[in-house]
Amino acid sequence: MSYYYEVFVHSLCLLKSSKQNNGTYKYRSSTITSIRNKAMVVDFDVLDDFTTQLMQKKANKWESIKIRKQLPITRQANLINTEVLKDSLIDTNIQELNGIFEKYLDANDQYKLFELIQTCIDKKISPSDIILTNILSMFAQTSNSDGIHKLHELCSVVNPEFLKLNSNFKHYLAETVWLKGNISKAIEMFEDTYKENHYLRRRIRLMLKYLLYEAVSKRSEAVLVNLVHFTERLAKNYNDYYLMKCLWQVCFLSEWFSDQEIAFDLLEKNSNLRRAVINQIPCVVSISLKYHKIDAVYRLLEILLKYEMKLQSSIILVALFDYRFKQGDLRSCCEIVKWSTQYKIMLPSIQHEKFLKLLLREEPVSHKQKQMPSPVYELRF
Numbered sequence: 001m002s003y004y005y006e007v008f009v010h011s012l013c014l015l016k017s018s019k020q021n022n023g024t025y026k027y028r029s030s031t032i033t034s035i036r037n038k039a040m041v042v043d044f045d046v047l048d049d050f051t052t053q054l055m056q057k058k059a060n061k062w063e064s065i066k067i068r069k070q071l072p073i074t075r076q077a078n079l080i081n082t083e084v085l086k087d088s089l090i091d092t093n094i095q096e097l098n099g100i101f102e103k104y105l106d107a108n109d110q111y112k113l114f115e116l117i118q119t120c121i122d123k124k125i126s127p128s129d130i131i132l133t134n135i136l137s138m139f140a141q142t143s144n145s146d147g148i149h150k151l152h153e154l155c156s157v158v159n160p161e162f163l164k165l166n167s168n169f170k171h172y173l174a175e176t177v178w179l180k181g182n183i184s185k186a187i188e189m190f191e192d193t194y195k196e197n198h199y200l201r202r203r204i205r206l207m208l209k210y211l212l213y214e215a216v217s218k219r220s221e222a223v224l225v226n227l228v229h230f231t232e233r234l235a236k237n238y239n240d241y242y243l244m245k246c247l248w249q250v251c252f253l254s255e256w257f258s259d260q261e262i263a264f265d266l267l268e269k270n271s272n273l274r275r276a277v278i279n280q281i282p283c284v285v286s287i288s289l290k291y292h293k294i295d296a297v298y299r300l301l302e303i304l305l306k307y308e309m310k311l312q313s314s315i316i317l318v319a320l321f322d323y324r325f326k327q328g329d330l331r332s333c334c335e336i337v338k339w340s341t342q343y344k345i346m347l348p349s350i351q352h353e354k355f356l357k358l359l360l361r362e363e364p365v366s367h368k369q370k371q372m373p374s375p376v377y378e379l380r381f
Contacts, residue, residue, distance in 0.1 A: 140172040184223075190208065247266070
């Protein structure tokens with residue numbers, strides 16, 4: 001019991017000094033907490049957006065397939081009367097034309113969009129660039145390469161500048177190739193477009209952000225190696241770590257140990273990546289602890305300590321402390337408080353308050369805790 005009493009006295013002293021002095025300790029504690037909360041809000045928003053878009057893409061694709069299978073007669077009955085449409089488009093302005101396209105975009109009716117595009121080719125008219133972009137995105141996400149080629153035909157006649165600006169829609173075709181399973185070829189197409197067209201780099205990054213998850217989840221070692229090499233080339237040649245950061249997060253949160261090893265290897269080899277993932281650390285740690293992936297969190301903490309990233313280490317310690325506190329694990333909470341003091345990584349005062357409440361409320365937990373061996377740091381929590 002003297003062991004817990006020693007840590008108890010230390011925490012009590014820290015609390016007393018933090019309440020008497022509004023200087024460095026309180027400032028650092030509040031800074032840690034605010035940075036952690038802000039980063040978690042940002043990254044959970046990104047994660048929610050990521051999940052929502054993936055679910056929406058799958059729902060749209062399934063709905064489109066279901067309609068094609070279940071309602072073939074209805075679809076045939078509602079086909080566009082091409083001759084009538086040609087006559088109606090004679091005096092149509094671009095706003096009205098946009099409205100017609102938007103109607104079929106909202107209905108996810110690619111057949112009618114295809115027919116409408118053909119009519120526009122015949123009449124040598126085109127909707128706005130925004131509408132063209134939305135149609136291209138729909139065709140790419142549903143692997144409709146014929147639709148993309150049809151838009152290429154339209155723009156080559158009516159809107160060549162848009163075609164040139166978008167590299168002949170090569171990145172959209174790359175997405176269709178990716179979704180059809182030829183990821184190596186798709187990476188080559190994406191990389192060529194990225195190299196040639198600075199204007200499209202942001203869009204390519206966003207497209208690949210959502211494709212990476214599906215690719216990693218398919219558990220192909222060859223595909224994962226190609227993705228790692230691809231992100232490394234972007235980082236080396238263009239100082240672009242965005243996709244490497246996305247790949248790191250997907251691999252870190254993977255259920256598979258081999259994927260997690262790739263994430264740690266990327267982190268060890270790339271100092272710029274370690275800086276790039278700072279805002280993602282609270283998010284991935286929170287998700288990992290939610291699913292009790294303690295070993296991955298310990299390993300991440302060891303790497304951050306190795307490179308003296310103490311602020312990020314303190315964020316992980318806070319998350320680990322709260323995780324153990326919810327379990328009522330007095331021994332682990334005590335080890336975290338003692339360990340943080342030993343290595344001069346400050347915990348916010350609220351964690352010391354929680355520790356004191358736990359110590360006063362419960363007896364020490366007697367069961368053995370799993371230890372993570374480390375050549376430098378002894379993590380016993």
